Amino acid sequence: MSSPEASQALFEQHVLPEIEVLLRVARSLTRNDADAEDLVQDTLLRAYRAIERFDGRHPRAWLLTILRNTHINRNRRRRPELLRDPDGTSRQLNELAAGDVTDAGVDAGFDAGIERALAELDEPFRSVVQLVDVEGLTYAEAAEVLGVPAGTVMSRLHRARGRIRDRLDRAGLAPRSHW
Amino acid sequence: MKKPWKSLFRSSAKRPMTCGEVGQWLQHYLDGELDDRRSERLAAHLEDCRRCGLEADTYTRIKHSLADHQPSVPADSLARLREFGARIARGDEPVER
Numbered sequence: 094m095s096s097p098e099a100s101q102a103l104f105e106q107h108v109l110p111e112i113e114v115l116l117r118v119a120r121s122l123t124r125n126d127a128d129a130e131d132l133v134q135d136t137l138l139r140a141y142r143a144i145e146r147f148d149g150r151h152p153r154a155w156l157l158t159i160l161r162n163t164h165i166n167r168n169r170r171r172r173p174e175l176l177r178d179p180d181g182t183s184r185q186l187n188e189l190a191a192g193d194v195t196d197a198g199v200d201a202g203f204d205a206g207i208e209r210a211l212a213e214l215d216e217p218f219r220s221v222v223q224l225v226d227v228e229g230l231t232y233a234e235a236a237e238v239l240g241v242p243a244g245t246v247m248s249r250l251h252r253a254r255g256r257i258r259d260r261l262d263r264a265g266l267a268p269r270s271h272w
Numbered sequence: 273m274k275k276p277w278k279s280l281f282r283s284s285a286k287r288p289m290t291c292g293e294v295g296q297w298l299q300h301y302l303d304g305e306l307d308d309r310r311s312e313r314l315a316a317h318l319e320d321c322r323r324c325g326l327e328a329d330t331y332t333r334i335k336h337s338l339a340d341h342q343p344s345v346p347a348d349s350l351a352r353l354r355e356f357g358a359r360i361a362r363g364d365e366p367v368e369r
Contacts, residue, residue, distance in 0.1 A: 097363055105361035112353050116345050130349045134356055141360050141367050207337040226338035232305075251299045257334055267330045271323040272295035 103144045107152040108137065114153060115160055117228050118238060122164050132167065136160045157230075157237040203266050210260035217241075218253035225250055288316035294324045302331055 115136055119129035139159050140147075147155055211222060217239070224235040225246065232250070236243040261267035289297070289310075294317050300306040301314050318325050359365035 101361050101363050104357075109354070109357045109361060112357055113345060113350055116350055116353060117342075120343070120345065126346055126349055130353060133353050137353070137357050137360060138367055203333065204337050204340070207334060208341070211338070211341075222338060226335055227341045229339065229342065247300075247305070254299060254331060254334055258330060261330070261334075267333075268323075268326045271291065271327050 100141065100144050103147070103149075104141050107147065107149065108140050108144070108156065111153050111156050112137070114228075114230075115156060118157065118160060118224070118230070119164070121223060121228060122160075122238075132160065132164055135163050135167070139163055151233070154234050154237045157234055161238050161240065203261070206261050206264050206266040207257065209264075210257040213260060214253055214256060218249050218256065221246055221249045222253045222257075226254075287313065288320065289313045290317070291321060291324055294318070294321070294327070298324075298328060298331060302328065302335065 112133065115133045116129060119132040119136075120126065123129045123132055136156065136159050140156055143159070211219060214222065220239065221235060224230045224238055225232065230238070232243040232246045235246045239246065258267060259270065262270055294314055297306055297310055297314055301311055306314065318328055356365065360367060
């Protein structure tokens with residue numbers, strides 16, 4: 094299919110339903126609402142230009158790949174130092190989580206313990222938790238955003254939750270680990 | 273003639289998991305990523321083992337608590353992007369090819 098009408102129909106079918114997810118992930122990546130909106134706008138334009146080459150399978154994963162690449166390209170233009178920081182995306186998610194904790198204060202209880210434990214996680218574990226458990230992406234979708242295999246996402250996620258669980262244990266917020 | 277290895281395989285495939293095995297597979301199970309056979313064996317263990325049941329409860333609470341951390345997106349930003357996308361879909365937005 095090559096007519097503008099066909100491209101527009103594919104765009105409406107595959108891209109429009111994913112805009113909110115794209116904005117959520119963009120906010121995690123940019124930590125700035127205006128930058129996130131610009132990033133999603135660029136992503137939508139790139140997606141439209143590429144829609145004829147899209148095979149129709151896994152549109153969210155396809156769009157997250159475009160989003161990630163667009164984010165990297167924008168940072169290369171605006172912040173060349175990120176070229177030396179291959180894990181810059183993950184680092185930004187890391188800082189986002191730490192900021193959330195500051196905003197939330199240090200209320201006692203399980204949820205506050207979770208926030209502190211999340212903030213204490215090292216990269217790349219924190220970004221995986223942020224994308225999968227907080228934002229609700231699948232392993233495969235998070236893998237597209239982070240540029241790593243889905244198996245790596247899974248192993249990092251499980252280790253991260255184990256560390257959160259241990260942190261809760263030490264804080265007396267969960268039963269002592271059985272294993 | 274009896275084949276001991278065959279009965280051993282059958283019993284291994286059907287028996288409940290051990291605590292150590294649950295420790296290895298619990299997160300896959302809670303994420304819905306475990307195959308049916310292992311899921312049945314793990315669920316059978318959780319029915320009888322209080323301490324592994326507590327572990328499952330703890331990890332479930334962790335997952336739910338993290339999901340509750342999802343921040344809301346700015347409604348105005350989302351509305352602008354949806355309108356922008358709709359203009360592209362209608363052919364109203366000039367896009368260089």
